[in-house]
Amino acid sequence: MYQFSYVKAKSLKEAGEFLAAHPDAKLLAGGMTLIPTLKARLAQPSHLVDIGGLPELAGIELMDGKLAIGAATRHFEVAGSDTVKKAIPALAYLADLIGDPQVRNLGTIGGSVANNDPAADYPAAVLGLGASVITTQREIAADDYFQGMFATALDPREVIVRIVFPLPKRAAYAKFPHPASGYAMAGVFIAETAQGVRVAVTGAGPGVFRWQEAEAALATNMSAAALDGLAVSAEDLNEDIHATREYRANLVAVMARRAAAKIAEK
Amino acid sequence: MARVEITVNGAKHAREVEDRTLLANFLRDELGLTGTHIGCDTSQCGCCTVQVNGRAVKSCSMLAAQADGADVLTIEAMAKDGVLHPIQQAFTECHGLQCGFCTPGMIMAVAGLLKDNPNPTEEEIYHGLEGNLCRCTGYINIVKAVKRSAELLRGKAR
Numbered sequence: 319m320y321q322f323s324y325v326k327a328k329s330l331k332e333a334g335e336f337l338a339a340h341p342d343a344k345l346l347a348g349g350m351t352l353i354p355t356l357k358a359r360l361a362q363p364s365h366l367v368d369i370g371g372l373p374e375l376a377g378i379e380l381m382d383g384k385l386a387i388g389a390a391t392r393h394f395e396v397a398g399s400d401t402v403k404k405a406i407p408a409l410a411y412l413a414d415l416i417g418d419p420q421v422r423n424l425g426t427i428g429g430s431v432a433n434n435d436p437a438a439d440y441p442a443a444v445l446g447l448g449a450s451v452i453t454t455q456r457e458i459a460a461d462d463y464f465q466g467m468f469a470t471a472l473d474p475r476e477v478i479v480r481i482v483f484p485l486p487k488r489a490a491y492a493k494f495p496h497p498a499s500g501y502a503m504a505g506v507f508i509a510e511t512a513q514g515v516r517v518a519v520t521g522a523g524p525g526v527f528r529w530q531e532a533e534a535a536l537a538t539n540m541s542a543a544a545l546d547g548l549a550v551s552a553e554d555l556n557e558d559i560h561a562t563r564e565y566r567a568n569l570v571a572v573m574a575r576r577a578a579a580k581i582a583e584k
Numbered sequence: 585m586a587r588v589e590i591t592v593n594g595a596k597h598a599r600e601v602e603d604r605t606l607l608a609n610f611l612r613d614e615l616g617l618t619g620t621h622i623g624c625d626t627s628q629c630g631c632c633t634v635q636v637n638g639r640a641v642k643s644c645s646m647l648a649a650q651a652d653g654a655d656v657l658t659i660e661a662m663a664k665d666g667v668l669h670p671i672q673q674a675f676t677e678c679h680g681l682q683c684g685f686c687t688p689g690m691i692m693a694v695a696g697l698l699k700d701n702p703n704p705t706e707e708e709i710y711h712g713l714e715g716n717l718c719r720c721t722g723y724i725n726i727v728k729a730v731k732r733s734a735e736l737l738r739g740k741a742r
Contacts, residue, residue: 319604320604321602321603321604322603322604323603324586324603324604324647324649326649326652346650349645349646349647349650350627350645353606353627353645353646353647354626354627354645356604357606357625357626357627357644357645358625358626366603366647368649368650370650394639398700417714417715418630418714418715418716419640419693419696419697419712419714419715420630420633420640420641420642420645420693420715421642421715423639423640423641423696424639424641424645424646498628499628500714
């Protein structure tokens with residue numbers, strides 16, 4: 319690791335001001351991506367501003383028929399929360415599939431959504447459920463928030479405060495994890511929402527994306543069979559040592575069928 | 585430099601450390617608690633697992649500064665007065681190790697797993713140990729040791 323200065327922020331306001339004054343400072347919450355990145359010397363921030371313990375970013379609650387989760391909420395808290403399990407069981411299920419227990423004990427939902435790793439799980443739920451990202455400056459709809467590989471609508475001084483999920487009628491997530499890292503080789507989140515069916519795909523492309531053809535097919539018939547013959551184009555998908563883009567395209571179709579079948583059972 | 589005060593195995597330790605000091609290095613180099621092993625540089629192996637405020641974490645992926653004020657438990661605190669902790673006892677009985685390098689991290693991860701789920705199924709044990717690697721691939725006996733640990737701990741609770 320290169321040298322940096324560690325700063326524990328006492329409030330969200332203080333963290334925002336610190337970021338404004340130090341353009342090379344980075345926020346730290348759980349650190350489950352950031353610290354391994356620093357260990358590999360892939361980043362060289364001047365300061366780490368620790369917001370992981372801020373009470374302003376804590377808490378899981380149901381508000382006006384929506385589920386609000388504070389940005390510093392750890393994955394194990396979402397996975398084990400009775401409120402989440404009752405409101406959106408697919409979200410609790412997804413949180414329990416992230417990384418491994420040690421990662422889930424420190425990693426946060428805000429950190430995952432801010433980082434927007436193309437193989438992270440939470441972006442699939444945020445986009446699939448049509449959630450809102452509430453920041454220190456504004457509210458950003460999921461459809462506007464995710465902008466490709468590690469790219470989001472956040473400006474450098476903006477901090478995620480909470481994620482607000484509208485409750486779906488039914489939802490399910492199916493994931494093919496990379497056997498070593500636990501990251502999604504392909505993960506598909508399907509939700510039947512008040513605005514229609516939404517299908518979000520993570521792990522396969524350069525960033526989370528909606529699969530509109532599948533949404534149209536599932537709108538009239540929520541079943542695995544409704545997806546027969548449908549495929550995402552392999553052309554735009556990721557290819558690496560772990561899988562070819564054709565393999566990932568097939569995984570997306572298989573995971574989508576599994577998620578649709580899970581919803582149909584509910 | 586960061587001033588940290590961390591309670592480790594019940595005793596408070598105040599130190600002045602570089603801001604980038606990892607908790608694993610703090611435990612090993614500052615406190616001499618070398619039971620916490622560092623097996624990789626990539627946060628994958630879980631050999632460095634300790635408990636921070638009651639939750640299992642990889643101490644190589646957390647800064648000592650983040651643990652300021654926290655309560656940390658390492659493998660050294662498991663045996664008491666020369667008597668093995670039930671999880672250590674189970675690993676011994678089931679020969680849940682080959683070279684033993686991953687064992688401290690395994691035991692601390694198992695402690696975390698069994699706290700959340702005192703009677704895990706085999707599937708749940710696999711899921712609960714996903715953050716720990718055994719390079720000898722001695723997993724069969726490790727899983728046996730987890731089942732035995734659960735039995736011993738449940739017996740103790742009764």
